[in-house]
Amino acid sequence: MNVSDATVARLPVFLQYLVELAGDGESSVSSDRLAELSGVNPATVRRDLAGIGITGTRGVGYDVKYLVHEISVILGLNQEWPVVIVGVGNLGRALANYDGLTERGFPVHALVDVDPDLIDSKIANVVVEHVRHLPEIVARESIAVGVLATPSTSAQEAADVLIASGVTSLLNFTPEQISVPDTVQVRGVDLATELQILSFYQQRSTAARAGTGLPLGDDS
Amino acid sequence: MNVSDATVARLPVFLQYLVELAGDGESSVSSDRLAELSGVNPATVRRDLAGIGITGTRGVGYDVKYLVHEISVILGLNQEWPVVIVGVGNLGRALANYDGLTERGFPVHALVDVDPDLIDSKIANVVVEHVRHLPEIVARESIAVGVLATPSTSAQEAADVLIASGVTSLLNFTPEQISVPDTVQVRGVDLATELQILSFYQQRSTAARAGTGLPLGDDS
DNA sequence: TTCTGTGAAATAGTTCACAGCG
DNA sequence: CGCTGTGAACTATTTCACAGAA
Numbered sequence: 001m002n003v004s005d006a007t008v009a010r011l012p013v014f015l016q017y018l019v020e021l022a023g024d025g026e027s028s029v030s031s032d033r034l035a036e037l038s039g040v041n042p043a044t045v046r047r048d049l050a051g052i053g054i055t056g057t058r059g060v061g062y063d064v065k066y067l068v069h070e071i072s073v074i075l076g077l078n079q080e081w082p083v084v085i086v087g088v089g090n091l092g093r094a095l096a097n098y099d100g101l102t103e104r105g106f107p108v109h110a111l112v113d114v115d116p117d118l119i120d121s122k123i124a125n126v127v128v129e130h131v132r133h134l135p136e137i138v139a140r141e142s143i144a145v146g147v148l149a150t151p152s153t154s155a156q157e158a159a160d161v162l163i164a165s166g167v168t169s170l171l172n173f174t175p176e177q178i179s180v181p182d183t184v185q186v187r188g189v190d191l192a193t194e195l196q197i198l199s200f201y202q203q204r205s206t207a208a209r210a211g212t213g214l215p216l217g218d219d220s
Numbered sequence: 221m222n223v224s225d226a227t228v229a230r231l232p233v234f235l236q237y238l239v240e241l242a243g244d245g246e247s248s249v250s251s252d253r254l255a256e257l258s259g260v261n262p263a264t265v266r267r268d269l270a271g272i273g274i275t276g277t278r279g280v281g282y283d284v285k286y287l288v289h290e291i292s293v294i295l296g297l298n299q300e301w302p303v304v305i306v307g308v309g310n311l312g313r314a315l316a317n318y319d320g321l322t323e324r325g326f327p328v329h330a331l332v333d334v335d336p337d338l339i340d341s342k343i344a345n346v347v348v349e350h351v352r353h354l355p356e357i358v359a360r361e362s363i364a365v366g367v368l369a370t371p372s373t374s375a376q377e378a379a380d381v382l383i384a385s386g387v388t389s390l391l392n393f394t395p396e397q398i399s400v401p402d403t404v405q406v407r408g409v410d411l412a413t414e415l416q417i418l419s420f421y422q423q424r425s426t427a428a429r430a431g432t433g434l435p436l437g438d439d440s
Numbered sequence: 441t442t443c444t445g446t447g448a449a450a451t452a453g454t455t456c457a458c459a460g461c462g
Numbered sequence: 463c464g465c466t467g468t469g470a471a472c473t474a475t476t477t478c479a480c481a482g483a484a
Contacts, residue, residue, distance in 0.1 A: 004474075004475075006474085006475065006476090007475095008417055008420050008421075009417065011416070011420075012397065012412070012413040012416040012417060013397075013413070015416070016397040016399070016413075017399075030442085030443060030444090031443075031444075032443080037399075040476095041476065041477060041478095042443095042477095043445095043446090043476075043477055043478070043479095044475085044476065044477075046443095046444065046445065046446085047445090047446085047475090047476080047477095049444095050444090050445065050446080055444085055445085056443080056444055056445085057443085057444075057483085057484065058442075058443055058444045058445080058482075058483040058484050059441070059442045059443050059444080059483070059484045060442080060443070060444090060484070061442090061443065061444085062444090074420070075416050075417075075419050075420045075423075076419040076420055076422065076423030077416060077419060079419075079423070081418075081419060081422055090313075090314045090317050090318060091314045091315075091318055093310075093314070094310045094311045094313070094314035094315075095311075095314075097310050098310060098311055099372075099395065100372070100393075100394065100395030100411060100412075101395075101415075103372075103395050104395055104411075104412060104415045104416070105415070105419060106415060144422055144426065145418070145422065152319075152320070152323075168422065168425055168426070169418055169421070169422050169425075171414075171415075171418070173320075174320065175319065175320030175321075175323050175324055177232065177233075177236045179236070179237075191320060191324075192232070192320075192324060193232040193233070194391075195321075195324045195325070195326060195391075196231070196232040196235070196295050196297060196324070197228055197229065197232060197295075198301075198365070198389055198391070199295050199296040199297060199299075199301060199325060200228050200231075200294070200295045200296055201228075201389070202296065202301055202364055202365065202388065202389045203295075203296030203299070205388055205389075206364070206388070224452075224453075226452085226453060226454090227453095250464085250465060250466090251465075251466075252465080260454095261454065261455060261456095262455095262465095263454075263455055263456070263457095263467095263468090264453090264454065264455075266465095266466065266467065266468085267453090267454080267455095267467090267468085269466095270466090270467065270468080275466085275467085276465080276466055276467085277461090277462070277465085277466075278460075278461045278462050278464080278465055278466045278467080279461070279462045279463075279464045279465050279466080280462075280464080280465070280466090281464090281465065281466085282466090
Protein backbone atom coordinates (compact mmCIF):
# COMPACT_ATOMS: atom_id res chain seq x y z
CA MET A 1 0.00 0.00 0.00
CA ASN A 2 1.34 3.29 -1.21
CA VAL A 3 0.75 6.26 1.09
CA SER A 4 2.85 9.22 0.06
CA ASP A 5 3.44 12.16 2.34
CA ALA A 6 1.39 14.21 -0.07
CA THR A 7 -1.53 11.84 0.40
CA VAL A 8 -1.17 11.87 4.18
CA ALA A 9 -1.33 15.66 4.15
CA ARG A 10 -4.65 15.53 2.25
CA LEU A 11 -6.38 12.83 4.24
CA PRO A 12 -7.29 15.09 7.18
CA VAL A 13 -8.87 17.53 4.77
CA PHE A 14 -10.88 14.81 3.11
CA LEU A 15 -11.90 13.49 6.50
CA GLN A 16 -13.12 16.88 7.61
CA TYR A 17 -15.53 17.18 4.70
CA LEU A 18 -16.53 13.54 4.89
CA VAL A 19 -17.56 13.96 8.51
CA GLU A 20 -19.55 17.00 7.46
CA LEU A 21 -21.20 15.08 4.63
CA ALA A 22 -22.00 12.22 6.98
CA GLY A 23 -23.59 14.73 9.34
CA ASP A 24 -25.71 16.03 6.50
CA GLY A 25 -26.94 12.49 5.92
CA GLU A 26 -25.10 12.01 2.62
CA SER A 27 -24.42 8.34 2.12
CA SER A 28 -22.18 8.56 -0.90
CA VAL A 29 -19.87 11.06 -2.47
CA SER A 30 -18.18 11.30 -5.85
CA SER A 31 -14.52 12.11 -6.29
CA ASP A 32 -15.63 15.27 -8.07
CA ARG A 33 -17.63 16.46 -5.10
CA LEU A 34 -14.98 15.63 -2.54
CA ALA A 35 -12.33 17.21 -4.76
CA GLU A 36 -14.34 20.41 -5.03
CA LEU A 37 -14.85 20.64 -1.28
CA SER A 38 -11.21 19.91 -0.56
CA GLY A 39 -9.83 22.11 -3.29
CA VAL A 40 -7.91 19.42 -5.13
CA ASN A 41 -8.13 17.68 -8.49
CA PRO A 42 -10.67 14.82 -8.74
CA ALA A 43 -8.04 12.48 -10.16
CA THR A 44 -5.91 13.16 -7.12
CA VAL A 45 -8.78 12.14 -4.86
CA ARG A 46 -9.22 8.89 -6.75
CA ARG A 47 -5.49 8.16 -6.74
CA ASP A 48 -5.21 8.89 -3.04
CA LEU A 49 -8.13 6.65 -2.18
CA ALA A 50 -6.98 3.87 -4.49
CA GLY A 51 -3.55 4.20 -2.93
CA ILE A 52 -4.82 3.48 0.57
CA GLY A 53 -6.88 0.58 -0.67
CA ILE A 54 -10.24 2.28 -0.73
CA THR A 55 -12.50 1.39 -3.60
CA GLY A 56 -15.68 3.08 -4.74
CA THR A 57 -18.57 2.09 -6.95
CA ARG A 58 -18.54 3.11 -10.60
CA GLY A 59 -21.43 5.28 -11.53
CA VAL A 60 -22.12 6.01 -7.88
CA GLY A 61 -19.11 7.15 -5.89
CA TYR A 62 -17.64 6.29 -2.51
CA ASP A 63 -19.50 5.28 0.62
CA VAL A 64 -19.13 8.17 3.06
CA LYS A 65 -19.24 6.14 6.26
CA TYR A 66 -16.79 3.61 4.93
CA LEU A 67 -14.45 6.39 3.86
CA VAL A 68 -14.61 8.03 7.28
CA HIS A 69 -13.87 4.74 8.95
CA GLU A 70 -11.02 3.72 6.68
CA ILE A 71 -9.31 7.09 6.72
CA SER A 72 -9.60 7.21 10.50
CA VAL A 73 -7.89 3.84 10.71
CA ILE A 74 -5.15 4.87 8.31
CA LEU A 75 -4.50 8.01 10.35
CA GLY A 76 -4.55 6.06 13.58
CA LEU A 77 -7.41 8.13 14.99
CA ASN A 78 -8.98 5.09 16.60
CA GLN A 79 -6.17 4.98 19.12
CA GLU A 80 -4.90 7.30 21.80
CA TRP A 81 -1.42 8.76 22.04
CA PRO A 82 -0.83 9.84 25.62
CA VAL A 83 1.19 13.01 25.95
CA VAL A 84 3.35 14.63 28.59
CA ILE A 85 3.46 18.41 28.79
CA VAL A 86 6.87 19.78 29.70
CA GLY A 87 6.60 23.15 31.38
CA VAL A 88 3.49 24.21 33.28
CA GLY A 89 3.79 27.97 33.08
CA ASN A 90 1.00 29.98 31.47
CA LEU A 91 1.03 28.10 28.23
CA GLY A 92 1.52 24.66 29.71
CA ARG A 93 -1.34 25.24 32.11
CA ALA A 94 -3.59 26.44 29.31
CA LEU A 95 -2.75 23.39 27.24
CA ALA A 96 -3.37 21.09 30.20
CA ASN A 97 -6.79 22.61 30.77
CA TYR A 98 -7.55 22.72 27.10
CA ASP A 99 -9.68 19.92 25.73
CA GLY A 100 -8.29 20.17 22.21
CA LEU A 101 -5.53 17.66 22.69
CA THR A 102 -7.65 15.10 24.52
CA GLU A 103 -10.54 15.45 22.09
CA ARG A 104 -8.23 14.63 19.25
CA GLY A 105 -6.79 11.52 20.82
CA PHE A 106 -3.86 13.04 22.67
CA PRO A 107 -4.83 12.79 26.35
CA VAL A 108 -2.56 14.61 28.79
CA HIS A 109 -1.27 11.85 31.05
CA ALA A 110 1.55 13.73 32.71
CA LEU A 111 2.89 17.18 33.47
CA VAL A 112 6.48 17.96 34.33
CA ASP A 113 8.39 21.05 35.34
CA VAL A 114 11.53 21.98 37.25
CA ASP A 115 10.01 24.52 39.64
CA PRO A 116 9.81 22.98 43.16
CA ASP A 117 6.78 25.15 43.92
CA LEU A 118 4.83 23.48 41.15
CA ILE A 119 5.89 19.88 41.76
CA ASP A 120 3.09 17.88 43.41
CA SER A 121 0.50 20.52 42.58
CA LYS A 122 -2.45 19.32 40.55
CA ILE A 123 -3.50 20.84 37.25
CA ALA A 124 -6.45 19.53 35.30
CA ASN A 125 -6.41 16.53 37.63
CA VAL A 126 -2.84 15.61 36.83
CA VAL A 127 -0.04 15.86 39.39
CA VAL A 128 3.01 17.83 38.27
CA GLU A 129 6.21 15.81 38.55
CA HIS A 130 9.86 16.72 38.26
CA VAL A 131 11.44 16.58 34.82
CA ARG A 132 14.09 14.30 36.20
CA HIS A 133 11.52 11.50 36.37
CA LEU A 134 10.65 11.70 32.68
CA PRO A 135 12.09 8.32 31.68
CA GLU A 136 9.94 6.53 34.27
CA ILE A 137 6.90 8.65 33.45
CA VAL A 138 7.17 7.93 29.74
CA ALA A 139 7.43 4.21 30.41
CA ARG A 140 4.69 4.20 33.08
CA GLU A 141 2.16 6.10 30.97
CA SER A 142 3.21 4.69 27.60
CA ILE A 143 3.79 8.21 26.40
CA ALA A 144 4.53 8.67 22.72
CA VAL A 145 4.31 12.41 22.36
CA GLY A 146 5.97 15.23 24.23
CA VAL A 147 4.49 18.71 24.27
CA LEU A 148 7.04 21.48 24.68
CA ALA A 149 5.67 24.40 26.68
CA THR A 150 8.79 25.56 28.46
CA PRO A 151 10.37 29.00 28.27
CA SER A 152 12.18 29.36 24.93
CA THR A 153 15.60 29.06 26.47
CA SER A 154 14.89 25.57 27.78
CA ALA A 155 13.10 24.20 24.72
CA GLN A 156 16.05 22.42 23.15
CA GLU A 157 17.10 20.93 26.45
CA ALA A 158 13.57 19.74 27.13
CA ALA A 159 13.39 18.21 23.66
CA ASP A 160 16.64 16.34 24.25
CA VAL A 161 15.40 14.96 27.55
CA LEU A 162 12.11 13.89 25.96
CA ILE A 163 13.83 12.07 23.13
CA ALA A 164 16.25 10.44 25.56
CA SER A 165 13.25 9.35 27.63
CA GLY A 166 11.76 7.46 24.73
CA VAL A 167 9.26 9.91 23.31
CA THR A 168 9.02 9.63 19.53
CA SER A 169 7.08 12.74 18.52
CA LEU A 170 7.16 16.31 19.64
CA LEU A 171 4.61 19.08 19.58
CA ASN A 172 6.48 22.30 20.02
CA PHE A 173 4.50 25.28 21.34
CA THR A 174 7.62 27.18 22.14
CA PRO A 175 8.68 30.07 19.92
CA GLU A 176 11.99 28.28 19.45
CA GLN A 177 12.96 25.99 16.67
CA ILE A 178 14.47 22.84 18.01
CA SER A 179 16.68 20.30 16.33
CA VAL A 180 16.30 16.63 17.01
CA PRO A 181 18.80 13.93 16.19
CA ASP A 182 17.72 12.35 12.94
CA THR A 183 17.99 8.86 14.33
CA VAL A 184 14.54 9.25 15.81
CA GLN A 185 11.40 9.81 13.83
CA VAL A 186 9.99 13.04 15.05
CA ARG A 187 7.26 15.03 13.54
CA GLY A 188 7.37 18.46 15.05
CA VAL A 189 4.71 21.08 14.93
CA ASP A 190 7.10 23.92 15.21
CA LEU A 191 5.34 27.21 15.71
CA ALA A 192 8.45 29.24 14.89
CA THR A 193 8.85 27.55 11.54
CA GLU A 194 5.16 27.82 10.78
CA LEU A 195 5.20 31.51 11.58
CA GLN A 196 8.09 32.10 9.21
CA ILE A 197 6.32 30.26 6.44
CA LEU A 198 3.15 32.17 7.26
CA SER A 199 5.14 35.38 7.00
CA PHE A 200 6.36 34.44 3.55
CA TYR A 201 2.92 33.75 2.14
CA GLN A 202 1.43 36.72 3.93
CA GLN A 203 4.07 38.92 2.35
CA ARG A 204 3.54 37.38 -1.05
CA SER A 205 -0.23 37.81 -0.91
CA THR A 206 0.18 41.39 0.31
CA ALA A 207 2.53 42.13 -2.57
CA ALA A 208 0.11 40.55 -5.02
CA ARG A 209 -2.66 42.73 -3.66
CA ALA A 210 -0.69 45.96 -3.82
CA GLY A 211 -1.65 48.07 -6.78
CA THR A 212 -5.05 46.48 -7.19
CA GLY A 213 -7.93 48.62 -6.02
CA LEU A 214 -9.12 45.86 -3.76
CA PRO A 215 -8.64 45.93 -0.01
CA LEU A 216 -8.60 42.15 -0.32
CA GLY A 217 -7.85 40.34 -3.50
CA ASP A 218 -7.73 36.66 -4.17
CA ASP A 219 -4.28 35.32 -4.69
CA SER A 220 -3.08 34.42 -8.13
CA MET B 221 12.83 34.29 -9.17
CA ASN B 222 11.79 30.77 -8.52
CA VAL B 223 10.71 29.99 -4.96
CA SER B 224 8.89 26.69 -4.77
CA ASP B 225 6.82 25.70 -1.77
CA ALA B 226 9.41 23.04 -1.11
CA THR B 227 12.10 25.70 -0.90
CA VAL B 228 10.00 27.91 1.35
CA ALA B 229 9.54 25.00 3.73
CA ARG B 230 13.30 24.55 3.97
CA LEU B 231 14.32 28.18 4.40
CA PRO B 232 13.34 28.39 8.08
CA VAL B 233 15.45 25.33 8.77
CA PHE B 234 18.44 26.82 6.99
CA LEU B 235 17.92 30.07 8.83
CA GLN B 236 17.89 28.35 12.17
CA TYR B 237 21.30 26.80 11.62
CA LEU B 238 22.68 29.91 9.97
CA VAL B 239 21.79 31.96 13.01
CA GLU B 240 23.50 29.35 15.14
CA LEU B 241 26.59 29.43 12.93
CA ALA B 242 26.65 33.23 13.04
CA GLY B 243 26.47 33.01 16.83
CA ASP B 244 29.45 30.68 16.80
CA GLY B 245 31.36 33.28 14.84
CA GLU B 246 31.42 31.31 11.58
CA SER B 247 31.67 33.72 8.69
CA SER B 248 31.11 31.31 5.85
CA VAL B 249 29.46 27.98 5.31
CA SER B 250 29.56 25.43 2.52
CA SER B 251 26.48 23.84 1.03
CA ASP B 252 27.77 20.53 2.36
CA ARG B 253 27.90 21.80 5.92
CA LEU B 254 24.53 23.50 5.79
CA ALA B 255 23.05 20.43 4.13
CA GLU B 256 24.38 18.17 6.85
CA LEU B 257 23.00 20.38 9.61
CA SER B 258 19.62 20.68 7.93
CA GLY B 259 19.35 17.06 6.91
CA VAL B 260 19.01 17.66 3.18
CA ASN B 261 21.08 17.02 0.08
CA PRO B 262 23.87 19.55 -0.66
CA ALA B 263 22.65 19.99 -4.23
CA THR B 264 19.25 20.92 -2.85
CA VAL B 265 20.82 23.62 -0.70
CA ARG B 266 22.66 25.06 -3.69
CA ARG B 267 19.54 24.91 -5.87
CA ASP B 268 17.41 26.55 -3.20
CA LEU B 269 19.88 29.37 -2.68
CA ALA B 270 20.44 29.89 -6.39
CA GLY B 271 16.66 29.93 -6.79
CA ILE B 272 16.24 32.86 -4.41
CA GLY B 273 19.09 34.74 -6.03
CA ILE B 274 21.76 34.01 -3.46
CA THR B 275 25.19 33.37 -4.78
CA GLY B 276 28.23 31.99 -2.99
CA THR B 277 31.93 31.97 -3.66
CA ARG B 278 33.49 28.97 -5.38
CA GLY B 279 36.07 27.28 -3.29
CA VAL B 280 34.80 29.05 -0.19
CA GLY B 281 31.07 28.79 0.36
CA TYR B 282 28.33 31.22 1.30
CA ASP B 283 28.63 34.24 3.55
CA VAL B 284 26.69 33.43 6.71
CA LYS B 285 25.58 36.96 7.57
CA TYR B 286 24.50 37.66 4.02
CA LEU B 287 22.54 34.41 3.96
CA VAL B 288 20.80 35.26 7.23
CA HIS B 289 19.90 38.67 5.92
CA GLU B 290 18.69 37.57 2.51
CA ILE B 291 16.63 34.65 3.82
CA SER B 292 15.08 36.92 6.44
CA VAL B 293 14.04 39.34 3.73
CA ILE B 294 12.65 36.57 1.55
CA LEU B 295 10.61 35.28 4.47
CA GLY B 296 9.46 38.77 5.37
CA LEU B 297 10.93 38.53 8.87
CA ASN B 298 12.07 42.14 8.75
CA GLN B 299 8.49 43.29 9.00
CA GLU B 300 5.77 42.88 11.57
CA TRP B 301 2.40 41.31 11.01
CA PRO B 302 0.04 42.56 13.72
CA VAL B 303 -2.42 39.94 14.94
CA VAL B 304 -5.78 39.91 16.63
CA ILE B 305 -6.62 37.09 19.00
CA VAL B 306 -10.23 36.00 18.85
CA GLY B 307 -11.36 34.47 22.11
CA VAL B 308 -9.72 35.35 25.41
CA GLY B 309 -10.52 32.26 27.44
CA ASN B 310 -7.70 30.21 28.91
CA LEU B 311 -5.90 29.65 25.68
CA GLY B 312 -6.42 33.15 24.30
CA ARG B 313 -5.15 34.67 27.52
CA ALA B 314 -2.12 32.40 27.50
CA LEU B 315 -1.36 33.38 23.91
CA ALA B 316 -1.80 37.06 24.70
CA ASN B 317 0.66 36.83 27.57
CA TYR B 318 2.98 34.65 25.62
CA ASP B 319 5.95 36.32 24.03
CA GLY B 320 6.34 33.75 21.27
CA LEU B 321 4.14 35.53 18.77
CA THR B 322 5.57 38.98 19.36
CA GLU B 323 9.15 37.73 19.36
CA ARG B 324 8.60 36.24 15.96
CA GLY B 325 7.16 39.36 14.41
CA PHE B 326 3.48 38.80 15.15
CA PRO B 327 2.66 41.40 17.82
CA VAL B 328 -0.74 41.09 19.46
CA HIS B 329 -2.45 44.39 18.65
CA ALA B 330 -5.98 43.44 19.55
CA LEU B 331 -8.08 41.01 21.53
CA VAL B 332 -11.73 40.31 20.89
CA ASP B 333 -14.39 38.19 22.55
CA VAL B 334 -18.16 38.09 22.88
CA ASP B 335 -18.36 37.86 26.66
CA PRO B 336 -19.58 41.22 28.09
CA ASP B 337 -17.64 40.51 31.30
CA LEU B 338 -14.40 40.46 29.38
CA ILE B 339 -14.99 43.44 27.11
CA ASP B 340 -12.97 46.47 28.26
CA SER B 341 -10.78 44.37 30.53
CA LYS B 342 -7.08 44.58 29.86
CA ILE B 343 -4.91 41.56 29.14
CA ALA B 344 -1.21 41.93 28.48
CA ASN B 345 -1.80 45.64 28.11
CA VAL B 346 -4.40 45.26 25.38
CA VAL B 347 -8.05 46.13 25.89
CA VAL B 348 -10.53 43.41 24.96
CA GLU B 349 -13.09 44.59 22.42
CA HIS B 350 -16.29 43.07 21.09
CA VAL B 351 -16.03 40.79 18.06
CA ARG B 352 -18.59 42.97 16.34
CA HIS B 353 -15.96 45.68 15.92
CA LEU B 354 -13.53 43.42 14.08
CA PRO B 355 -13.74 45.18 10.72
CA GLU B 356 -12.77 48.52 12.28
CA ILE B 357 -10.09 46.90 14.45
CA VAL B 358 -8.50 45.16 11.50
CA ALA B 359 -8.39 48.40 9.55
CA ARG B 360 -7.25 50.51 12.50
CA GLU B 361 -4.39 48.18 13.50
CA SER B 362 -3.52 47.03 9.98
CA ILE B 363 -4.05 43.48 11.09
CA ALA B 364 -3.08 40.77 8.65
CA VAL B 365 -3.36 37.68 10.80
CA GLY B 366 -6.15 36.35 12.96
CA VAL B 367 -5.47 33.95 15.79
CA LEU B 368 -8.34 31.61 16.57
CA ALA B 369 -8.57 30.78 20.27
CA THR B 370 -12.34 30.45 20.66
CA PRO B 371 -14.18 27.39 21.92
CA SER B 372 -14.29 24.78 19.16
CA THR B 373 -17.91 25.34 18.37
CA SER B 374 -17.30 28.97 17.42
CA ALA B 375 -14.10 28.47 15.45
CA GLN B 376 -15.63 28.37 11.99
CA GLU B 377 -17.84 31.36 12.72
CA ALA B 378 -14.87 33.32 14.05
CA ALA B 379 -12.84 32.41 10.97
CA ASP B 380 -15.63 33.66 8.71
CA VAL B 381 -15.83 36.96 10.58
CA LEU B 382 -12.06 37.39 10.41
CA ILE B 383 -11.94 36.77 6.68
CA ALA B 384 -14.88 39.09 6.15
CA SER B 385 -13.05 41.73 8.20
CA GLY B 386 -10.09 41.67 5.88
CA VAL B 387 -7.68 39.34 7.61
CA THR B 388 -5.68 37.28 5.11
CA SER B 389 -4.05 34.60 7.24
CA LEU B 390 -5.24 32.50 10.13
CA LEU B 391 -3.47 30.76 12.94
CA ASN B 392 -5.84 28.22 14.34
CA PHE B 393 -5.24 27.04 17.90
CA THR B 394 -8.66 25.53 18.15
CA PRO B 395 -9.07 21.76 17.99
CA GLU B 396 -11.40 22.30 15.05
CA GLN B 397 -10.55 22.23 11.42
CA ILE B 398 -11.94 25.24 9.65
CA SER B 399 -12.66 25.78 6.00
CA VAL B 400 -12.03 29.08 4.37
CA PRO B 401 -13.38 30.25 1.04
CA ASP B 402 -10.68 29.67 -1.53
CA THR B 403 -10.98 33.15 -2.94
CA VAL B 404 -8.77 34.39 -0.15
CA GLN B 405 -5.23 33.30 0.40
CA VAL B 406 -5.10 31.81 3.83
CA ARG B 407 -2.37 29.81 5.32
CA GLY B 408 -3.70 28.04 8.35
CA VAL B 409 -1.73 26.40 11.08
CA ASP B 410 -4.43 23.97 11.93
CA LEU B 411 -3.71 22.03 15.08
CA ALA B 412 -6.37 19.43 14.34
CA THR B 413 -4.86 18.61 10.98
CA GLU B 414 -1.36 18.58 12.38
CA LEU B 415 -2.43 16.22 15.13
CA GLN B 416 -3.94 13.81 12.62
CA ILE B 417 -0.78 13.82 10.57
CA LEU B 418 1.24 13.39 13.73
CA SER B 419 -0.94 10.42 14.60
CA PHE B 420 -0.22 8.82 11.24
CA TYR B 421 3.53 9.07 11.53
CA GLN B 422 3.46 8.12 15.18
CA GLN B 423 1.49 5.01 14.27
CA ARG B 424 3.84 4.21 11.41
CA SER B 425 6.95 4.60 13.51
CA THR B 426 5.40 2.52 16.29
CA ALA B 427 4.58 -0.21 13.80
CA ALA B 428 8.09 -0.07 12.37
CA ARG B 429 9.51 -0.44 15.85
CA ALA B 430 7.33 -3.40 16.80
CA GLY B 431 9.20 -6.64 16.59
CA THR B 432 12.61 -5.06 16.84
CA GLY B 433 14.27 -5.47 20.20
CA LEU B 434 14.73 -1.76 20.44
CA PRO B 435 12.64 0.43 22.69
CA LEU B 436 13.35 3.13 20.14
CA GLY B 437 14.38 2.47 16.60
CA ASP B 438 15.23 4.89 13.88
CA ASP B 439 12.66 5.10 11.15
CA SER B 440 13.36 3.62 7.77
C1' DT C 441 -25.27 7.44 -18.16
C1' DT C 442 -22.39 8.46 -14.36
C1' DC C 443 -18.41 7.91 -12.12
C1' DT C 444 -14.36 4.85 -10.92
C1' DG C 445 -9.73 3.16 -11.80
C1' DT C 446 -5.64 3.76 -14.19
C1' DG C 447 -2.33 3.99 -18.34
C1' DA C 448 0.15 7.66 -20.15
C1' DA C 449 1.61 12.49 -20.40
C1' DA C 450 2.91 16.39 -17.98
C1' DT C 451 4.92 18.77 -14.32
C1' DA C 452 7.56 19.36 -10.09
C1' DG C 453 11.26 18.32 -7.24
C1' DT C 454 15.61 15.89 -6.13
C1' DT C 455 20.03 14.12 -6.86
C1' DC C 456 24.13 13.11 -9.61
C1' DA C 457 28.12 14.50 -11.61
C1' DC C 458 31.20 17.59 -13.33
C1' DA C 459 32.92 21.88 -15.66
C1' DG C 460 34.98 25.77 -14.14
C1' DC C 461 35.77 29.80 -10.90
C1' DG C 462 38.39 31.71 -6.96
C1' DC D 463 42.23 22.26 -4.47
C1' DG D 464 37.52 23.09 -2.71
C1' DC D 465 33.25 24.39 -3.58
C1' DT D 466 29.67 26.59 -6.48
C1' DG D 467 26.38 26.48 -10.22
C1' DT D 468 23.87 23.80 -13.27
C1' DG D 469 22.89 20.42 -17.31
C1' DA D 470 21.02 16.03 -17.29
C1' DA D 471 19.09 11.94 -15.18
C1' DC D 472 16.04 10.40 -12.07
C1' DT D 473 12.08 10.09 -8.93
C1' DA D 474 7.72 11.70 -7.22
C1' DT D 475 3.38 13.74 -7.86
C1' DT D 476 -0.29 15.66 -10.50
C1' DT D 477 -3.32 15.80 -14.20
C1' DC D 478 -5.45 14.25 -18.50
C1' DA D 479 -8.26 11.27 -20.82
C1' DC D 480 -10.75 7.32 -21.48
C1' DA D 481 -12.03 2.28 -21.12
C1' DG D 482 -15.18 -0.07 -18.67
C1' DA D 483 -18.14 -1.33 -14.42
C1' DA D 484 -22.65 -0.53 -12.16
